[in-house]
Amino acid sequence: MELKxxxxxxxxxxxxxxxxxxxxxxxxxxxxxxxxQAPVILLTHxxxxxxxxxxxPREVRRIFAGEGTVANSRW
Known part of the structure; x- marks a missing residue:
């Protein structure tokens, strides 16, 4: 997986x-x-x-970092 x-x-x-x-x-x-820094954990999890x-059909997940939201998209 690559973080972009x-x-x-x-x-x-x-x-x-x-x-x-x-x-x-x-x-x-x-x-x-x-x-x-929060999305870096997505590389291992x-x-x-x-x-x-x-x-x-994309797999998109939402994680929270403090007061913000970060979405992870996997094709």
Whole structure:
């Protein structure tokens, strides 16, 4: 399994950081770091999380990282 970030996901992370950094640079960095590290566990546990059946036949699962949601798509 390979972990790939979509351009939309990367854009969302950048926008989130830009928004949070106005209030707290350390909090913005921690939040983005948490969200980017969470999907790494999917490399060893690809069936972790709630399966989202509305995306069948693709296998898409949702995991939570702090206050954010990360979706894992398997073809």
């Amino acid at each position: 970030w979509t351009s939309k996901a990367l854009s969302d992370l950048a926008r989130l950081y830009d928004f949070l950094v106005l209030a707290s640079k350390p909090a913005a960095a921690r939040t983005v770091q948490s969200l980017t 690809p069936r972790m999380g709630e399966q989202l059946f509305q995306f069948e």
